[in-house]
Amino acid sequence: MSKERAIILIDMDSFFASCHIAKDNSLKDKPIVVASPNARSIVSTASYPARKFGINSGMPVFMAREKCDDLIIIEPDFNLYVETSNNIFKHVKEEFSRHLEVISIDEGYVDVTNEWKKYGSVKKMCDEIRNSVYKKFNLTCSIGISTNKFLAKMASEMNKPNGCFTLLQKDIDKFLWPLPIEKMYGVGRATKEILNNENIFFIKDAAQFDQNFFIKKFGKRGISLFENINGIGEDTLKELNDESKSISNEMTLMRSTSSIQEIDDLYFELAKLVTKRLTNNFQKAKVVSVHFKYEYNYNYDGFNKVRHSQRTHHQHTFVKHTNKLEDIFSAVKELFYELWDERPIFFIGITVGNLISVLKEPVQVSFNNDFEIPTKVDGFNSILRKINSKDSGNLLMKGEEFERKFERNQSKDNAGISKIDAERINEKRILENWKNKK
Ligand SMILES: [Mg+2]
Numbered sequence: 001m002s003k004e005r006a007i008i009l010i011d012m013d014s015f016f017a018s019c020h021i022a023k024d025n026s027l028k029d030k031p032i033v034v035a036s037p038n039a040r041s042i043v044s045t046a047s048y049p050a051r052k053f054g055i056n057s058g059m060p061v062f063m064a065r066e067k068c069d070d071l072i073i074i075e076p077d078f079n080l081y082v083e084t085s086n087n088i089f090k091h092v093k094e095e096f097s098r099h100l101e102v103i104s105i106d107e108g109y110v111d112v113t114n115e116w117k118k119y120g121s122v123k124k125m126c127d128e129i130r131n132s133v134y135k136k137f138n139l140t141c142s143i144g145i146s147t148n149k150f151l152a153k154m155a156s157e158m159n160k161p162n163g164c165f166t167l168l169q170k171d172i173d174k175f176l177w178p179l180p181i182e183k184m185y186g187v188g189r190a191t192k193e194i195l196n197n198e199n200i201f202f203i204k205d206a207a208q209f210d211q212n213f214f215i216k217k218f219g220k221r222g223i224s225l226f227e228n229i230n231g232i233g234e235d236t237l238k239e240l241n242d243e244s245k246s247i248s249n250e251m252t253l254m255r256s257t258s259s260i261q262e263i264d265d266l267y268f269e270l271a272k273l274v275t276k277r278l279t280n281n282f283q284k285a286k287v288v289s290v291h292f293k294y295e296y297n298y299n300y301d302g303f304n305k306v307r308h309s310q311r312t313h314h315q316h317t318f319v320k321h322t323n324k325l326e327d328i329f330s331a332v333k334e335l336f337y338e339l340w341d342e343r344p345i346f347f348i349g350i351t352v353g354n355l356i357s358v359l360k361e362p363v364q365v366s367f368n369n370d371f372e373i374p375t376k377v378d379g380f381n382s383i384l385r386k387i388n389s390k391d392s393g394n395l396l397m398k399g400e401e402f403e404r405k406f407e408r409n410q411s412k413d414n415a416g417i418s419k420i421d422a423e424r425i426n427e428k429r430i431l432e433n434w435k436n437k438k
Contacts, residue, residue: 150233169231250349
């Protein structure tokens, strides 16, 4: 591995469920699932003991209950997940390598090319990372090791939970090619369908074809598909630093959804991640854009990618730079409801751009009634964060978060979308735009 890059992917094991177990040790070794408290809800994560009963994410809760009498159902706590995720990646960055690309709430690539020698081998370094994360957060993770991002991602699936796996290009015929094509990172339902129609069911079937075949089928995307199948992939991380022009957080859902409450919660979670990253980098953003993908469509490449950033009238520009969750989330919601046509979606994302460093930000003083002193608010936010980042969990939350929690509890007994949820979303302006469009 000496000349090539050493890229690893850290993937937290059954992250949502594990966060609850880490907080409350009495849940350890018990079958638990994280699911919204309504009659039609779906399992979002299952702990490993629950998986032994055949319970999986995406399964309706009533079905999971039938499989296991003692099943414990826990309401999602996105605040807990975001906080934990943030602390874990900060720890990795400070203790192991500052070359980090967080790709979702529980996964991140780390480039350890310059660091692993201290540990003797990449594998030893990864064991050290796993031990250290476990000691500090009481959470286990699995790590994939390779020379590029794609193979590291695939390797992270191969020794789960709480394990490491090294997958190098020379071994892809042994470990990668025998897998079903849909197990390949980047192959979604639409791509799978197209490949199945060509009698491609395993990655090894796809490996028989040359690059032109994939270009013909998938356009530009076919090139990376072909390369990945042959163990070649991107080895440069999208790192964040002071010079970053934009920050995005995206998430592929375990199943598609058209539930307003779920989509709202997920966007809220992403908005928090983006906000955190801005704050950690001492940055503020001037624009925000929203993207998502519908479950199915029959476009030329099998994907319907709605990207706000390509449609300037849907991109929101703030009056002044901000890193406030309230600003970002309300803009995100508005953008989303302007575009969404109620079909199920399986991928969501937020990008903030036109960033400036808070340290270089010109002091703005306005002389109208709402005279404000930004430092005080920022000071409050940072105190809040400090208190919340101590081991005791979240002692404090801001008004909006509390409201969301409260409303969620209120809606516990209702099936599907409760009135309160609908009302919360139906902020007049957003809803009117949405109705006018139909
Ligand atoms: Mg995971």
